[in-house]
Amino acid sequence: MSACLLCGSPSATALYRATDRLYRTTQRIFTVVRCGECGLMRLDPLPEPAELVQYYPENYWFAPDPTSAARLEEAYRRLVLRDHARFVGRALRESGVRGPLLDVGCGGGLFLGMMRERGRSVVGLDNSAAAARIAWSRQHVPAVCGDLEHAPLEAGAFAAITMFHVLEHVRDPRAYLSSAHRLLKPGGRLIAQTPDAACWQFRLLGRAWTGLDVPRHLFDFRASDLALLIESCGFQVLRRKHFSWRDNPAGMSSSVAPGLDPMARRTRRVPESSAARIVKDLAHFALAVCALPFTLAEAAAGAGSTIMIEARKP
């Protein structure tokens, strides 16, 4: 077994054997283990980089097309992303640091487009050239294709760096956090969001919880694991948020009915008419509405299915 990312311990116990339930990119079986020392969950062994690429469908990011279903989906995405925009806007205001915002793993750039509309200077970074192109052409956001460690970005230039659902996907999260530390100005803010494996949804649904997302999620952090990891890279944790309008209710809907997940249907290229697409989107949305009381309750108890942390570079 590999050593634990957080505590270095080689001892671990196997929890689940699972395959790609959501996007069905492979039939391979993977093992999720829990560290015997600190309890951090991870895939073991970690897939090699060349292998990992195969588990990301080529249309993994969101690219709005001119159909009415897609327009409806973009309007919905904008609505639920306001939550992220508010969290980051407050971090920027309270930091008092001036400078651009960098979003790592920017995908199609919708979040950055919204921040740009709010008067912020923004830069996007994504592994996918196609995603960076969409961010540029659709959201008018300057975007770079590359990984954070080798990106052609100036050290000490950024007021804030956001990483929404990035750290659980990378083989070396510490390298990502250290790079973010180097790129931020003193007093600048890191905002990182991941699923939270300490959530009630995981306790209730076990391996059916979409937060595990085997094999794309290499680490299954609990909020406490993520905070420890961020602090070990030189940051000071300031704020935690356990509820996300975009992620928590819809995530539960996808756990219960993965076949309705809009992104899974798109990435698997499920053939469906425009009407069928709207019906399935609405069914997914209705399930998310039903999940709302539960997801609000777990978040109020500090056990929401995602965790967003604001941390400061001293």
Ligand SMILES: [Zn+2]
């Ligand atoms: Zn450990």
